[in-house]
Amino acid sequence: MTQFGAPAFAADLARALAARETNRVDIPLIQPAEPFLDMAGEDLRRRIFLTESETGESLCLRPEFTIPVCRAHIAEGVATPRRYAYLGEVFRQRRDGSSEFFQAGVEDLGEPDEARADARAVSDARALAAEFAPGAALTITLGDQSVFEAVVAGLGLPAGWQKRLIHAFGNEQALRAMIARLASPDSSAAPDGAVAAFLAAGDAAGLEAHIESVMEATGYSTHASRSPAEITARLMDKQALAATRLSAASLAALKSFLALDVTLDRAAAALSSFARDAGLDIAAAQARFEARLSALAARGEDLATMRWRAAFGRPLDYYTGLVFEVAVGEAGLVLAGGGRYDRLMALLGAREPIPAVGFSLWLDRIETVRAGR
Template sequence: MSPAASPSATETALVRLFERLDAVHVDVPLLQPAEPYLDSTGEALRRRIFLTRGEAGEVLCLRPDFTIPVCLAHIAAPSALPRRYSYLGPIFRQGRAGEGEFRQAGLEDLGDPDKAKADARALLATLEALAACGLANVETDVVLGDQALFEAFLAGLGLPESWQRRLVRTFGDDVLMRAALADLAQHDGWSLAGLDPALRRLAAGKDVDALIEAVEGLKAEGGLPPHSGRTAPEIAQRLVEKVAFAETALSEDSLSRLREFLAIDCTLDDAPARLAHACGADIDLGRSLAFFAERAQALAEAGVDLSAVRYRAAFGRAIDYYTGLVFEARRPGVPEPLAGGGRYDRLLAYLGAKSPVPAVGVSLWLDRIEAAAR
């Protein structure tokens, strides 16, 4: 919405809703430092960012979302927590059809230690916002996933941390996930051909200090390019991960169980039982499964019909800063979401907050919502 434009009926309805929800409206600059986005959002969003440079040479961007700027604004002028912020305005992303400006509104809920209730509040606010925008009687699919559950399941399978990190990076991307699972099943996803046997032994034993010394020696002897662009510690860590990737394969049973977990697609009221069945007696999801059930209960107590919300174990969103709940609402058969959000408990500390801040938010795509309401 440009400064001279009158607010649309959708925007007016959302402003009223946000006021009723006691959210504090925040305005943030169109130009933002690019580094937080480049470091924390993931490749899918990074490649769509409009970059520029400031007068001092700093890398800037047209804001591609509101979450990071709202968090930065809170860190710069901290207020008592918990606190709910609202926003409304344009974001900028390079689009496939040439479009680059989109209208968004949303909420960022910071600092509530009761994460189950905060997650439920974010989902409930999403449903209320869509209804306020005229979609109460329009069929809408709501789907949620949980990255924390996926991470707990991987740990329960006993995968090396390097493989857990690779699989977590692919969470929500079906193509990359299938490729990673194929590599994991075959042993040969990462070739070790040509790797010095001594380096391989040290990497397999995770003797990082000795590995760094060996890498430095090979560089000095000309066995490795002296100006490869990576330091000896970086090369050593990469070798440890590469050997772990190449030498790890899941048993057929474990791989089958991982695929069974990722195939879970059910209504939210059925999800706890389906998850417990996938885990069996030997995979302990720890606090993650109990928290999942608490969040579902909080939603039910808020009046949400759990049979109308789907849980998909493989569902994620292509933004790296999410740490737990992720969700979207969309029209049936339409790939672009009307709304989407999730939990990002590590983001504020990364951006400079003095201590970790639990946080969850939702963004609403106003142009899509208005088109769906017509």
Template sequence: MTTLRSFSARADIEAILADRNAVRIDVPVLQPAEPFLDTAGEELRRRIFLTQNQNGRAMCLRPEFTIPVCLQHIEGGALSGRYGYVGTAFRQRDAGASEFLQAGIEDIGEADTNAADARSVADALACVSDLGVRADTCEIIIGDQAVFDQVLAALGLPSGWRLRLAHAFGHDATLEATLDRLAHPITMPDLPEPILQAAQSGDSAKLEELITAAMDAASLSNAGGRTPAEVAKRLQAKFAQSQLVPEEAKLDILRKFLSISVPLDQSVAVLRGFEKDNGIDLAPAIAVFEERNKSLIAVGLDLSAIIYNASFGRRLDYYTGLVYELRSRSGDVLVGGGRYDRLLPLLGAEKATPGVGFSIWLDRIAEASA
């Protein structure tokens, strides 16, 4: 078995990826910033290193590999591809260096998504094992964005709140804060009656006109960097939120769902029990979940050694279904991955294209295998 301490060249990592039938791919260090800013979400947006090219286009140092690999796949015009990479990523982290070595595999275009998901998890574990880390010294956690979204839909929450909660999934503190706000209607600020009436009536043009006049009267060119149109839009959204009546029973059901944390071999039974006890329909999501579990068993994984955590998500907005992490005993994330079926169309793919992949944090692997 090769340990990270014993190899001195990236060729060793590349051989491990090749053993998993992944075609080596290189992506430039300097990347257009727009795809990351538009599709990856706030978590990545606030951590990337931005610059400009000679034409004034926003560029960034490569903060991760999934988006660049997907862009190259689209440019190549292939229907499917299985790509392996190793290289340096650049982004600010809460702990650790801002430059760190990553490797991984992206599986794009595989129609059998359950089989592809299972292979992704199995490949991630195999790669880590080849790097000298025993799976029995780590914790494997699985979540599912699609099941969470199905719960939100089944509860019939307002679409605006469903979107907010979906974006917060995977951010424990943000999700809890969003639930708290949903439980307590927003109080509108003390506003002049004409402005309040325009917000209440939904008259955007009138509201913008009144805000512009108020800002001009106060000699303000903007308010906190926002234009009158932006202020009007935010005020209308706040008014809409203030009219929501808390539905405590539905919030209680959602909190019960988020508290589920069981071995994966018990997950389907627990989800069906939750569905029955709370009178909601999760059948489509549970059916996919169950088939994926069968695929995981088919590739030799022990479901009793994997934890399903209903509140677990990964902090990138492009994930759509399975999400997973392999963590060391100290809690460091060694591997993170998941399914991102909406990403390729957002990046310009001409038709719906499924994708799943994982990244390995090689600096953390070195510590875990020491």
């Protein structure tokens, strides 16, 4: 059934999704807000329309489909692998365009052959964009968060810095700022003298006692904020991060990796050459990367028409591996995007890890291309 306000091609798109071995799922418009606030990422969090139930539960208008489709799958307790399709409205504050628009897509849950599932997601997104925006000059860009994580881990950075860099993946401005800090640590925001002395000596116990005495003297309640122990741990961690400096060789390697931008038919060789020159052992990530390329080629995709950008990511926190977008025109209007999110199912309450990958189509943008605007 075509929904009121949906584009004229929505019914045909629904049939095309059904033909791809999917199960149509309907998701309520009103959703609990907590999963999105915890797992979707800052870019989406600040665009959500929030409300509250009579009992005080934080609710929101459905801002995307991946999280609620996964929650519905867990609630139903059905077996995997299982492939879901959806088509409906989402609600987000946007700088351009309506805040109420239609998305369609596929969530592929539990497929054990991850390379096959990744390739199918990219291939289906490209094919559907090409079918419903006929004649459009499409560009397909891939990234891989797991490869980036392997590179960062191989550089031997402290866990705190690894976490910061991984969290910023896909935000090139934030990554550049972090790399600049790693090249020249910032000492401008030094703590007061007493705290600095404890930090310099690595005296956690002394620092905790000092913080506790200050809190008692000022009447600051530990029940309303972090405890002295938590504040001490945070300050010690912050000090360690601020003092970390990336060696010239490691800095050059990180910059070299992020500069990689090649067609997919050259991507395996480019990644292998980088790892060899940088002296990094990222063999496991390389194997997954190459298996995906082979799976795409096996589906008949022309790798020479797609690009891999090492710095490319998408602004959702739950991605763990492949990320991709299908865009059109010089302005790079994104018609489809998706990726792999293997940790999300467990975070949402699944009893065991479930591999997952999916993509969304932006129907308002496809409609704009179809209209020649």
